[in-house]
Amino acid sequence: MMEQKSSEKNSRAxxxxxxIIRNLSVTxxxxxxxxNIDLDLPDGKMIAIVGPNGAxxxxxxxxxxxxxxxxxxxxxxxxxxYSKNRNKVAYVPxxxxxxxxxxxxxxxxxxMGLYGKLGWFHRPNSKTRDLALECLxxxxxxxxxxxxxxxxxxxxxxxxxxxxxxxxxxxxxxMDEPLNGVDAITEKTILSILENLRKEGKTIVxxxxxxxxxxxxxxxxxxxxxNLIATGPIKEVFTKTNLDRTYQEKQRMxxx
Amino acid sequence: xxxxxxxxxxxxxxxxxxxIIIGTAVLVAANCASIGVFLVLRQMxxxxxxxxxxxxxxxxxxxxxxxxxxxxxxxxxxxxxxILTVSLVELLYRSGKLKQDSSxxxxxxxxxxxxxxxxxxxxxxHIDAQHVLxxxxxxxPFDLLYLDELNIGxxxxxxxxxxxxxxxxxxGILYKELKxxxxxxxxxxxxxxxxxxxxxxxxxxxxxxxxxxxxxxxxILVIAFFIVPASASYLLTERLSRMxxxxxxxxxxxxxxxxxFAIIADVSISGSMATTAGIIFGLTWVFAxxxxxxxxxxxxxxxxxxxxxxxxxxxxxxxxxxxxxxxxSTISNSLGWSKExxxxxxxxxxxxxxxxxxxxxxxxxxxxxxxxAENFSN
Numbered sequence: 116m117m118e119q120k121s122s123e124k125n126s127r128a129x130x131x132x133x134x135i136i137r138n139l140s141v142t143x144x145x146x147x148x149x150x151n152i153d154l155d156l157p158d159g160k161m162i163a164i165v166g167p168n169g170a171x172x173x174x175x176x177x178x179x180x181x182x183x184x185x186x187x188x189x190x191x192x193x194x195x196x197y198s199k200n201r202n203k204v205a206y207v208p209x210x211x212x213x214x215x216x217x218x219x220x221x222x223x224x225x226x227m228g229l230y231g232k233l234g235w236f237h238r239p240n241s242k243t244r245d246l247a248l249e250c251l252x253x254x255x256x257x258x259x260x261x262x263x264x265x266x267x268x269x270x271x272x273x274x275x276x277x278x279x280x281x282x283x284x285x286x287x288x289x290m291d292e293p294l295n296g297v298d299a300i301t302e303k304t305i306l307s308i309l310e311n312l313r314k315e316g317k318t319i320v321x322x323x324x325x326x327x328x329x330x331x332x333x334x335x336x337x338x339x340x341x342n343l344i345a346t347g348p349i350k351e352v353f354t355k356t357n358l359d360r361t362y363q364e365k366q367r368m369x370x371x
Numbered sequence: 372x373x374x375x376x377x378x379x380x381x382x383x384x385x386x387x388x389x390x391i392i393i394g395t396a397v398l399v400a401a402n403c404a405s406i407g408v409f410l411v412l413r414q415m416x417x418x419x420x421x422x423x424x425x426x427x428x429x430x431x432x433x434x435x436x437x438x439x440x441x442x443x444x445x446x447x448x449x450x451x452x453x454i455l456t457v458s459l460v461e462l463l464y465r466s467g468k469l470k471q472d473s474s475x476x477x478x479x480x481x482x483x484x485x486x487x488x489x490x491x492x493x494x495x496x497h498i499d500a501q502h503v504l505x506x507x508x509x510x511x512p513f514d515l516l517y518l519d520e521l522n523i524g525x526x527x528x529x530x531x532x533x534x535x536x537x538x539x540x541x542x543g544i545l546y547k548e549l550k551x552x553x554x555x556x557x558x559x560x561x562x563x564x565x566x567x568x569x570x571x572x573x574x575x576x577x578x579x580x581x582x583x584x585x586x587x588x589x590x591i592l593v594i595a596f597f598i599v600p601a602s603a604s605y606l607l608t609e610r611l612s613r614m615x616x617x618x619x620x621x622x623x624x625x626x627x628x629x630x631x632f633a634i635i636a637d638v639s640i641s642g643s644m645a646t647t648a649g650i651i652f653g654l655t656w657v658f659a660x661x662x663x664x665x666x667x668x669x670x671x672x673x674x675x676x677x678x679x680x681x682x683x684x685x686x687x688x689x690x691x692x693x694x695x696x697x698x699x700s701t702i703s704n705s706l707g708w709s710k711e712x713x714x715x716x717x718x719x720x721x722x723x724x725x726x727x728x729x730x731x732x733x734x735x736x737x738x739x740x741x742x743x744a745e746n747f748s749n
Contacts (some may be wrong), residue, residue, distance in 0.1 A: 218611045229564025263609040
């Protein structure tokens, strides 16, 4: 990737962005969840999406993948609609979004990350099994491969999800609060894996709750509260003024 | 309802008609139990209830249209009304404030009720309310299929056999797609495996199975075969493939035992089979190795005992540190436990060599006990 000389100039325009969002609005029932978002997510960055509860953080990444109906606006992924480039995007949903009593084991869940590449009707085979095991090993859970997923701790379940995303071998990783409520080992494991992905030039977009660690873990931030409040490199954008604007209650009212 | 129509038959005919009924029952149970696994895992039990009722409308309309109960028009009619049910339910709960269960509760009685009205207007067409509600598996041996006027045997066995092949193929070919869309719909959508399409295909199979099973066990009891064996097997295994095999096995066992009981007690066959399925579920719920009631109780009391053990050892350690002796009565006094329970614990820790008991009846920690106590306090 090219480094630009005039770094103090609008850095947003300089970066190559593969996820481009224009005039995006999402409405649940009558309430707007996201309002007129214009956003480019730069390639090869660790990007945090921050904002208060109900600010539309999860909705934003779901909208990129078409998991929520878009009321207005456009999202393009590598220049096309998401459905044409879905194999370049991996998604780590919130842990609570699935039934952990489902009769399956950790390895099986990771292998599901490869189902898309297998395509319709093709059955998983020893190759996908090995690949899944490799990914499970990367998150330090190869000993738990045959464990029923409900018997895993919350942190281990989260790591299984991350391993599943690794199996998808994507360019962009969209993650919905993977560090929420996990143990220290899980947090460390996930972060070191993401760091490696970033070194390979992959883009990581993560909904993040803990404001204390934003400048430590990430190099880019997106601050939302239904509107886009600010976005850019942490150093320039993650300021007290912007935080106040993001987290003040008035922000929500101004939409109406 | 009587178990069998009283028609004079020869001994050979008797045996073969029993076999036809058992075969029909087993195939109904196996068909419902296999597809039912996905209904249970998708938390769609009520949807199968809705579909199995609503198919009545399509069946009756088909019977009116062709003037008889030909299998193909009946199945097509039933499946169409099943799909109509699913679509209307989704339309209702996606468009407004209504939850899915309310939407189901609105749509299926409505469609079923129209079917009921039509049935009572039937007159010249052979279909009656009792048949609709409880099925008529007893008549299976007398309902024969003809190919160019050649008798090729029991209609129910043919239809259910073909359905079994269809269900096994459906699950076999789309196993991966069914699994991923059931476990994580958003992942399935994300990787392009179209969970909505899979959902509708599954609903078509549910409706087809419901229509065919309807003839044998009726609109009310069919849900027992969809949901009960699958739920019991859910308590017994932690693998989807095993859950499918177990569900079909339990369904089959329910059908056979239920049939035998019906013959002995001279009661409704379909009622007896559904009751057996319920009893098997009850036994599973109590005795299942990991998720059963007893094993849950055992686990909890074992955990409680472990905790109490830690409390006792910590108490002894603390008292020792304060240079005080600990006897069984110290335990019951300071922890508020009964004398018997304190004694039981004291004997247990002695048997485990965590403590020794001296001549005065005082408990003294061994090296092993000290280690264990430290494990607990950390």
